[in-house]
Amino acid sequence: MFQLLQYDFVQNAFLAGSFIAIMAATIGYFVVLRAQAFAGEALADIGFAGATGAAILGIGSLLGMLGLSLLAAIGIGALGERVRGRDIEIGMVLSFALGLGVLFLSIYIQSGANANAGVSVLFGSILTVTRRDVIITLITGSVSLLILAFLFRPLLFASVDPEVAQARGVPVRLLSIVFLLLLAVATAEAVLVIGVLLVFALLIAPAAATERLTHRPLAAIILSVILGLTFTWSGLILAFLGTGHNLPVSFYISTMSALTYFASMLIARIRSPRRYRELPHPNREHIPVHTH
Amino acid sequence: MFDILQYPFIQNAFAAGTCVAIIAAIMGYFLIVRGLTFAGHALPNIGFAGAAGAVLLGVDPVIGLLVFTISAAIAIGMLGKAMRERDIAVGIIMTFALGLGILFLSLYSGYAERVYSILFGQIVGISQQNVLFTAVSSLLTLVVLLILYRPLLFSSFDPEVAEARGVPVNALGLAFLVLVAITVSIAVQIVGALLFFTLLIGPAATTARIVQRPLWVILLAIILGICYTWSGIFFAANGTWPVSFYIATISFAVYLPIRLLSPLWIGQQARKNIATRQGTLSSGFQSGKDEQNDATKASGRVSGISR
Numbered sequence: 001m002f003q004l005l006q007y008d009f010v011q012n013a014f015l016a017g018s019f020i021a022i023m024a025a026t027i028g029y030f031v032v033l034r035a036q037a038f039a040g041e042a043l044a045d046i047g048f049a050g051a052t053g054a055a056i057l058g059i060g061s062l063l064g065m066l067g068l069s070l071l072a073a074i075g076i077g078a079l080g081e082r083v084r085g086r087d088i089e090i091g092m093v094l095s096f097a098l099g100l101g102v103l104f105l106s107i108y109i110q111s112g113a114n115a116n117a118g119v120s121v122l123f124g125s126i127l128t129v130t131r132r133d134v135i136i137t138l139i140t141g142s143v144s145l146l147i148l149a150f151l152f153r154p155l156l157f158a159s160v161d162p163e164v165a166q167a168r169g170v171p172v173r174l175l176s177i178v179f180l181l182l183l184a185v186a187t188a189e190a191v192l193v194i195g196v197l198l199v200f201a202l203l204i205a206p207a208a209a210t211e212r213l214t215h216r217p218l219a220a221i222i223l224s225v226i227l228g229l230t231f232t233w234s235g236l237i238l239a240f241l242g243t244g245h246n247l248p249v250s251f252y253i254s255t256m257s258a259l260t261y262f263a264s265m266l267i268a269r270i271r272s273p274r275r276y277r278e279l280p281h282p283n284r285e286h287i288p289v290h291t292h
Numbered sequence: 293m294f295d296i297l298q299y300p301f302i303q304n305a306f307a308a309g310t311c312v313a314i315i316a317a318i319m320g321y322f323l324i325v326r327g328l329t330f331a332g333h334a335l336p337n338i339g340f341a342g343a344a345g346a347v348l349l350g351v352d353p354v355i356g357l358l359v360f361t362i363s364a365a366i367a368i369g370m371l372g373k374a375m376r377e378r379d380i381a382v383g384i385i386m387t388f389a390l391g392l393g394i395l396f397l398s399l400y401s402g403y404a405e406r407v408y409s410i411l412f413g414q415i416v417g418i419s420q421q422n423v424l425f426t427a428v429s430s431l432l433t434l435v436v437l438l439i440l441y442r443p444l445l446f447s448s449f450d451p452e453v454a455e456a457r458g459v460p461v462n463a464l465g466l467a468f469l470v471l472v473a474i475t476v477s478i479a480v481q482i483v484g485a486l487l488f489f490t491l492l493i494g495p496a497a498t499t500a501r502i503v504q505r506p507l508w509v510i511l512l513a514i515i516l517g518i519c520y521t522w523s524g525i526f527f528a529a530n531g532t533w534p535v536s537f538y539i540a541t542i543s544f545a546v547y548l549p550i551r552l553l554s555p556l557w558i559g560q561q562a563r564k565n566i567a568t569r570q571g572t573l574s575s576g577f578q579s580g581k582d583e584q585n586d587a588t589k590a591s592g593r594v595s596g597i598s599r
Binding site: 032035037038041087088089090091092093094095096098099100102103105106107110119122123195197198200201204205208247248250251253254255257258259261262265 | 324327329330332333337371379380383384385386387388390391392393394395397398399408411412486487489490493494497532533534536537538539540541543544547548551
């Protein structure tokens with residue numbers, strides 16, 4: 001098994017897969033906390049248009065995805081500081097992006113290219129990741145994580161209670177736009193591994209599963225990074241070792257992450273069936289009523 | 293330019309497209325009002341995975357579509373009650389289904405063109421039989437929607453009061469999702485998974501910002517949906533670009549100015565309403581309450597900060 005690691009494409013797959021899993025799981029924690037799952041989905045679909053557009057122009061699909069997703073993140077951010085409850089606007093942008101993606105794909109195929117180009121964007125193509133992609137991933141990933149570490153506390157505060165954060169002078173709106181940019185980078189790179197249609201497997205599922213198991217932010221982030229890495233590595237190992245069928249990596253990763261999420265739901269129900277029913281607001285002190 | 297209308301395949305495309313546009317506009321309105329936009333995006337994609345499985349097994353794609361979308365609709369209805377959790381549950385169910393979809397596709401060694409046409413649509417390859425099937429099933433769906441119309445509307449706008457008045461809110465929600473799943477299964481074969489979402493959300497999202505009464509929103513959305521579909525097919529038949537692109541672009545181009553300008557008249561209406569009724573606005577776009585609840589829940593989940 002270990003001699004596989006000599007091959008370039010195996011090394012690239014493991015390197016890019018690991019960076020992306022770490023970044024997606026960390027940013028995914030905030031996506032779950034801020035209830036922006038649908039925005040993540042829309043950014044991935046915009047990445048589809050970016051990747052197919054880049055294919056026509058002949059530049060790398062990762063650069064195309066990054067470019068268009070970042071632009072869209074600025075656009076969504078300009079819609080307002082609240083992306084929550086804006087699912088109609090996001091849905092409209094998403095459907096337009098898909099229409100553009102279909103157009104670019106059909107132009108690309110009409111120009112005589114392989115029709116499978118679209119499929120690799122939709123379902124991921126980690127085995128064709130180049131060394132250049134690995135370097136881009138490494139640089140953008142570490143810059144994003146640095147920014148995230150720098151903004152960690154104010155972002156957490158603004159995500160949990162935007163009103164109070166605003167009142168205390170936290171620049172909630174600016175943070176929201178910066179976070180969407182980070183999300184755009186994470187989504188574009190997760191698409192590289194697992195594809196537009198399965199981006200939730202790396203972006204949302206690890207964080208959503210851990211959210212049901214622990215309430216402490218740092219523990220949740222660490223646990224979701226561990227989960228993301230486990231899914232990616234075992235997906236790659238299963239795909240390389242093979243079961244005789246040569247099944248795609250994306251299938252293993254998405255199935256494992258979905259099953260983990262369902263299991264975490266079950267565990268949370270068994271551990272404390274009433275936990276999610278009524279939650280006191282932590283910012284409103286419970287004042288005991290004095291009866292004389 | 294208009295002589296393309298003589299060709300039978302273009303006529304079929306217009307007929308089937310019109311049926312789908314009408315049903316999609318009505319369903320889309322309820323999806324928007326119930327905060328299920330994401331489910332409207334996920335169900336067609338889930339259907340695509342089911343179709344891939346059916347092709348692998350060698351059965352009619354519609355069977356795979358129905359099995360996958362109906363089970364997903366039931367799961368979505370059961371899993372997430374709160375909006376916050378529902379989006380995540382919907383997304384992960386979609387990921388699970390599509391993961392199976394890529395498995396089916398990779399196991400299928402034959403020519404998978406038929407499956408991809410379910411993703412991107414192939415409105416110009418519709419037979420007379422398809423048109424008849426689509427028309428009959430659209431009519432049946434329309435009848436069911438008419439029967440459910442009032443209680444569904446009531447439970448969408450004010451679930452608590454509806455429940456107190458004895459409306460079976462949960463069963464109704466589940467029945468609606470299953471109805472959406474059946475519609476998706478029929479429509480996706482005609483217009484494709486990606487385009488169907490545009491026809492669902494686009495018209496209703498636009499008209500809900502123009503008029504207020506549910507019936508007017510729905511009727512206007514039907515008209516818009518038919519216009520989008522007709523002009524999309526017309527452009528695609530005369531040009532070289534795909535129908536999905538034309539319809540998505542027209543829909544977005546109509547929506548964008550209305551979305552940007554609507555605060556001008558929506559604000560006025562709201563002020564007038566408050567002045568006359570001194571009560572709450574019964575508009576589907578009042579997500580303020582939900583947001584408050586969601587924010588409360590979110591802050592409850594994370595302990596030890598914001599002190």
